[in-house]
Amino acid sequence: xxxxxxxxxxxxxxxxxxxxxxxxxxxxxxxxxxxxxxxxxxxxxxxxxxxxxxxxxxxxxxxxxxxxxxxxxxxxxxxxxxxxxxxxxxxxxxxxxxxxxxxxxxxxxxxxxxxxxxxxxxxxxxxxxxxxxxxxxxxxxxxxxxxxxxxxxxxxxxxxxxxxxxxxxxxxxxxxxxxxxxxxxxxxxxxxxxxxxxxxxxxxxxxxxxxxxxxxxxxxxxxxxxxxxxxxxxxxxxxxxxxxxxxxxxxxxxxxxxxxxxxxxxxxxxxxxxxxxxxxxxxxxxxxxxxxxxxxxxxxxxxxxxxxxxxxxxxxxxxxxxxxxxxxxxxxxxxxxxxxxxxxxxxxxxxxxxxxxxxxxxxxxxxxxxxxxxxxxxxxxxxxxxxxxxxxxxxxxxxxxxxxxxxxxxxxxxxxxxxxxxxxxxxx
Amino acid sequence: xxxxxxxxxxxxxxxxxxxxxxxxxxxxxxxxxxxxxxxxxxxxxxxxxxxxxxxxxxxxxxxxxxxxxxxxxxxxxxxxxxxxxxxxxxxxxxxxxxxxxxxxxxxxxxxxxxxxxxxxxxxxxxxxxxxxxxxxxxxxxxxxxxxxxxxxxxxxxxxxxxxxxxxxxxxxxxxxxxxxxxxxxxxxxxxxxxxxxxxxxxxxxxxxxxxxxxxxxxxxxxxxxxxxxxxxxxxxxxxxxxxxxxxxxxxxxxxxxxxxxxxxxxxxxxxxxxxxxxxxxxxxxxxxxxxxxxxxxxxxxxxxxxxxxxxxxxxxxxxxxxxxxxxxxxxxxxxxxxxxxxxxxxxxxxxxxxxxxxxxxxxxxxxxxxxxxxxxxxxxxxxxxxxxxxxxxxxxxxxxx
Numbered sequence: 001x002x003x004x005x006x007x008x009x010x011x012x013x014x015x016x017x018x019x020x021x022x023x024x025x026x027x028x029x030x031x032x033x034x035x036x037x038x039x040x041x042x043x044x045x046x047x048x049x050x051x052x053x054x055x056x057x058x059x060x061x062x063x064x065x066x067x068x069x070x071x072x073x074x075x076x077x078x079x080x081x082x083x084x085x086x087x088x089x090x091x092x093x094x095x096x097x098x099x100x101x102x103x104x105x106x107x108x109x110x111x112x113x114x115x116x117x118x119x120x121x122x123x124x125x126x127x128x129x130x131x132x133x134x135x136x137x138x139x140x141x142x143x144x145x146x147x148x149x150x151x152x153x154x155x156x157x158x159x160x161x162x163x164x165x166x167x168x169x170x171x172x173x174x175x176x177x178x179x180x181x182x183x184x185x186x187x188x189x190x191x192x193x194x195x196x197x198x199x200x201x202x203x204x205x206x207x208x209x210x211x212x213x214x215x216x217x218x219x220x221x222x223x224x225x226x227x228x229x230x231x232x233x234x235x236x237x238x239x240x241x242x243x244x245x246x247x248x249x250x251x252x253x254x255x256x257x258x259x260x261x262x263x264x265x266x267x268x269x270x271x272x273x274x275x276x277x278x279x280x281x282x283x284x285x286x287x288x289x290x291x292x293x294x295x296x297x298x299x300x301x302x303x304x305x306x307x308x309x310x311x312x313x314x315x316x317x318x319x320x321x322x323x324x325x326x327x328x329x330x331x332x333x334x335x336x337x338x339x340x341x342x343x344x345x346x347x348x349x350x351x352x353x354x355x356x357x358x359x360x361x362x363x364x365x366x367x368x369x370x371x372x373x374x375x376x377x378x379x380x381x382x383x384x385x386x387x388x389x390x391x392x393x394x395x396x397x398x399x400x401x402x403x404x405x406x407x408x409x410x411x412x413x414x415x416x417x418x419x420x421x422x423x424x425x426x427x428x
Numbered sequence: 429x430x431x432x433x434x435x436x437x438x439x440x441x442x443x444x445x446x447x448x449x450x451x452x453x454x455x456x457x458x459x460x461x462x463x464x465x466x467x468x469x470x471x472x473x474x475x476x477x478x479x480x481x482x483x484x485x486x487x488x489x490x491x492x493x494x495x496x497x498x499x500x501x502x503x504x505x506x507x508x509x510x511x512x513x514x515x516x517x518x519x520x521x522x523x524x525x526x527x528x529x530x531x532x533x534x535x536x537x538x539x540x541x542x543x544x545x546x547x548x549x550x551x552x553x554x555x556x557x558x559x560x561x562x563x564x565x566x567x568x569x570x571x572x573x574x575x576x577x578x579x580x581x582x583x584x585x586x587x588x589x590x591x592x593x594x595x596x597x598x599x600x601x602x603x604x605x606x607x608x609x610x611x612x613x614x615x616x617x618x619x620x621x622x623x624x625x626x627x628x629x630x631x632x633x634x635x636x637x638x639x640x641x642x643x644x645x646x647x648x649x650x651x652x653x654x655x656x657x658x659x660x661x662x663x664x665x666x667x668x669x670x671x672x673x674x675x676x677x678x679x680x681x682x683x684x685x686x687x688x689x690x691x692x693x694x695x696x697x698x699x700x701x702x703x704x705x706x707x708x709x710x711x712x713x714x715x716x717x718x719x720x721x722x723x724x725x726x727x728x729x730x731x732x733x734x735x736x737x738x739x740x741x742x743x744x745x746x747x748x749x750x751x752x753x754x755x756x757x758x759x760x761x762x763x764x765x766x767x768x769x770x771x772x773x774x775x776x777x778x779x780x781x782x783x784x785x786x787x788x789x790x791x792x793x794x795x796x797x798x799x800x801x802x803x804x805x806x807x808x809x810x811x812x813x814x815x816x817x818x819x820x821x822x823x824x825x826x827x828x829x
Contacts, residue, residue, distance in 0.1 A: 005620055181750065182598070267583070339570065363637060380640060386629055
């Protein structure tokens with residue numbers, strides 16, 4: 001059994017929804033003990049949204065049948081709310097963590113929380129800035145019980161600044177962070193992304209920040225408070241656009257799938273129902289490879305395609321020719337053919353195709369997880385492979401599953417006390 | 429200047445463009461020493477990518493390069509020459525982390541793959557960030573950001589569900605950046621282990637996996653429910669929409685019941701909002717198009733600032749659609765000192781995005797601007813490795829550096 005790289009690190013996790021939990025997922029799968037604070041009083045949104053998985057195969061089959069082909073437009077995903085332990089997104093994001101329930105607003109919970117924090121290396125939270133202070137669980141309060149505590153406050157816009165109290169959800173990050181303005185077809189309006197992309201990218205930065213703070217603490221013994229802004233993490237990922245404005249006072253235009261200098265560089269149709277391949281040619285050698293793979297059709301010899309500059313200028317025409325050729329092939333088949341010739345070509349994969357992709361399976365990207373409420377299934381992983389200390393995956397916790405382990409074993413609270421805390425809805 | 433969080437961490441970077449350089453930048457920004465190894469005469473490819481200062485190309489004028497390589501040292505080195513390879517090994521001998529993003533057989537051909545490097549330095553954490561990783565059927569495939577974005581899953585449902593359009597990537601180079609951050613998390617996790625045990629290892633990140641990893645929710649829609657997210661006639665998977673207002677666009681989203689009720693109040697309780705169609709989340713999702721038309725009529729009469737101000741004041745989670753000018757001129761970002769002025773010997777004084785974190789004890793600092801090509805050859809080769817200036821000249825003349 002391999003060691004885990006973050007063994008011995010304990011994290012008190014007050015995050016919810018996506019950005020925070022994806023961050024602590026990166027750390028939990030690397031072996032940190034992540035104690036996730038939840039409460040029936042206010043369930044993590046991800047425990048309450050659909051679709052849910054059904055362990056009962058009849059129910060599952062009915063659900064899928066009900067969906068049917070074409071039945072999805074405008075319809076909700078599922079009927080009813082079968083329970084907080086059957087929410088797929090929650091179960092994905094919270095693998096390898098311990099789950100406890102505690103009503104943070106109950107006065108009797110405060111000492112319990114402080115006891116957990118006293119035994120923790122890190123606190124992470126992603127509420128808006130005032131919430132933890134209101135609960136008496138801000139950095140100043142908690143460092144009293146753990147002087148070398150690392151406290152990462154992850155919020156939409158940061159803990160300080162005139163807009164710090166903004167409430168942001170879902171894909172808002174992409175709009176407020178400038179990425180939407182850079183995304184769209186040529187001559188078309190700005191568009192959002194298919195996921196709330198701002199969340200996972202901020203999560204990855206937050207995990208890194210915690211690890212850096214742990215290194216500082218290792219050397220100096222010092223913990224510290226970290227104010228992380230999700231908005232700023234997003235801006236950090238768009239320097240091409242941002243520097244264009246900061247250096248040259250120019251707002252960049254939207255370019256669709258195209259590039260500033262490479263051509264062809266776009267998505268082309270393939271055989272089948274709405275199938276596509278992305279092809280990018282970045283050098284003369286790659287262009288010649290593409291021409292050769294196509295069998296050197298006459299059009300590739302046209303003067304307008306003679307060099308990269310000219311190909312870029314005439315990429316509308318080039319795209320039409322190329323698209324006529326690509327349409328004869330299935331996307332995977334074409335990837336194989338073009339890659340063998342030395343051309344960067346990849347299909348534009350749907351979620352289903354990703355699940356069937358042979359490379360991902362070979363790479364152990366999918367892990368098998370069984371779960372009492374949802375049954376066995378495969379889960380995608382964050383895809384960070386360490387050769388000596390690989391990540392470990394176990395299922396997400398049921399609501400309150402580790403109450404006994406944390407309150408009883410870790411904190412030493414007696415069974416009787418735990419029972420009365422449950423009755424009083426402190427443990428709730 | 430106070431201590432920085434990663435002071436004492438030694439990183440060698442042998443990488444180009446974005447996926448390796450941003451990973452190393454994350455560490456450099458936190459105070460790790462990053463020695464960036466570049467090809468003599470030519471340097472990192474990013475030096476030839478725009479945007480360029482005043483639209484004039486030049487190896488010290490690329491905004492992308494300047495941003496990604498602030499806080500790093502640069503040396504030039506030709507790893508293909510045996511003498512260059514030996515110098516590289518001397519740099520690596522002393523390093524905690526080596527960040528590289530070359531094709532997996534490239535280092536192997538130079539006898540600089542992990543098996544060789546670990547002999548020289550068993551503590552080394554080799555962090556390889558590549559399109560498809562060190563193994564698997566696509567291991568030797570070529571890919572640019574466009575390819576990785578699309579094979580990673582976000583491209584296909586991106587864009588609009590119009591059969592006359594194509595699946596669409598996001599602006600910029602998101603797949604490269606996501607791979608970089610995954611590499612950084614892997615490297616730092618491995619560093620924690622190295623500090624405890626003295627052992628290094630190989631961190632293997634594939635951009636395709638890092639992208640598919642963040643697409644996890646949609647992947648589960650298929651694994652659990654057999655729902656394929658189709659581009660055309662697809663189910664309503666996005667949670668928000670961009671709706672026009674008088675002077676721009678606002679991101680409109682109502683994830684919780686409470687938000688709907690508050691928003692209705694903000695709009696002054698219009699009659700249409702009382703319709704059964706909109707009374708719960710399901711209904712609002714089913715009748716989304718109509719809802720957006722009605723909300724749109726309210727929005728188009730108001731400026732973006734007015735809408736955001738009144739909505740946020742009432743805890744309705746709408747957001748403005750910002751462009752680069754909005755961000756550069758944002759009062760909020762200015763109050764946070766998010767943009768930093770950095771003086772560069774050739775590019776001059778420019779503003780740059782800084783870091784998204786504020787550490788109480790070890791704040792972000794600029795130790796040095798992005799390096800000129802080979803700027804630190806003398807400092808590193810003479811100062812550290814003990815070459816004389818004469819030897820340095822010979823190394824340059826014979827194409828080793």
